[in-house]
Amino acid sequence: MRLIATEEAVTFQPVVDALNLHSRTDDTSLDMMLVRDIYGDNAARPAMIGRLMDVAGERLAEMDRNGIDMHLLSLTAPGVQMFNADKGTDLARLANDLMKETVASNPARFAGLGTFAPQDPRRAAREIERVASDLKLNGLVINSHTNDLYYDDPFFLPVFEAIEATGLPLYIHPRAPSKQMDKAFRDYGMNSAIWGYGIETSTNAVRMILSGLFDKFPRLKIVLGHMGEAIPFWLWRMDYMHGNATNFGGAPKLQLKPSEYFRRNFAITTSGVESHPALRYSIEVLGPENVMWAVDYPYQPMAPAVQFIKTAPLAEDVKAMVAGGNAARIFRI
Secondary structure, eight states: OOOEEEEEEEOOHHHHHHHHHHTTSOOOSTTHHHHHHHHSTTOSOTHHHHHHHOSTTHHHHHHHHHTOOEEEEEEOTTTTTTSOHHHHHHHHHHHHHHHHHHHHHOTTTEEEOBOOOTTSHHHHHHHHHHIIIIIOOSOEEEESOBTTBOTTSGGGHHHHHHHHHHTOOEEEEOOSOOTTTOGGGSSTTTTSTTTHHHHHHHHHHHHHHHTTHHHHOTTOOEEEOHHHHTGGGGHHHHHHHHHTGGGTTOOOOOSSOHHHHHHHHEEEEOTTOOOHHHHHHHHHHHOGGGEEOOOOTTTSOHHHHHHHHHTOOSOHHHHHIIIIIHHHHHTTO
């Protein structure tokens, strides 16, 4: 059984330096809690940068110890999306070149996702094309909202037109809730993975579905982590309420039910959710072909994630699909 972990974070020195400088600004966005915690001058978790930047050392040794065949690497949140369009565009291009070098250094063990700066959709589209045609990376990654806009906004249409044309999957990774809803997430650690990340990213994805984006771009493939950011558990209710949307403020007429778009246009990973009941439910609702295993390294350890998938109460053929087969197909590994 091949083990391909599909949400494994890295970063590169130019991005680290840019986020360190940004940590000193008066930016009030909720992401700044994470940025200052990891990248600030008085960071609470300075060792995390080393673990994020490491590929050939501790990371590879841990992969070997735990029998993980491959990491699909992606630039960690918040990526390049907190910067202005020029800075973000330049950093995305540099990060993608470094990602290509990293993968090329050990292609048997690493694959990689490219990124882009949605702040400038036209230049982002050109970078998406470069990721596909020149760098030949395995997909794309961005981190939920950009400048507090969600991806149903027509501003981003050139981005999705370019992504669909390349055929690459887009991994939408969480970031802290946007200023449209961040006030309720500033207490109790709710800004990050305990609650805010999932609510933020699922809200973005549901807006994409309900806006009709996938009627415009029916071949788009979106990947969500963390067992689908809880969306699989809401699909029945989404269908029911969308069918009665005229009673609740209205919604556009769609060609399909919300759940049908989710099954057609989305896949999910298990990153950070090591729950067998949640895994079984997601497979039942979405089909085994739409679920992939992940660790969420270095934010979560490898050993428990490997134990989780190896002991999953699944038929062996289904387990093999989730553990690596689906990732090989969807990300062209």
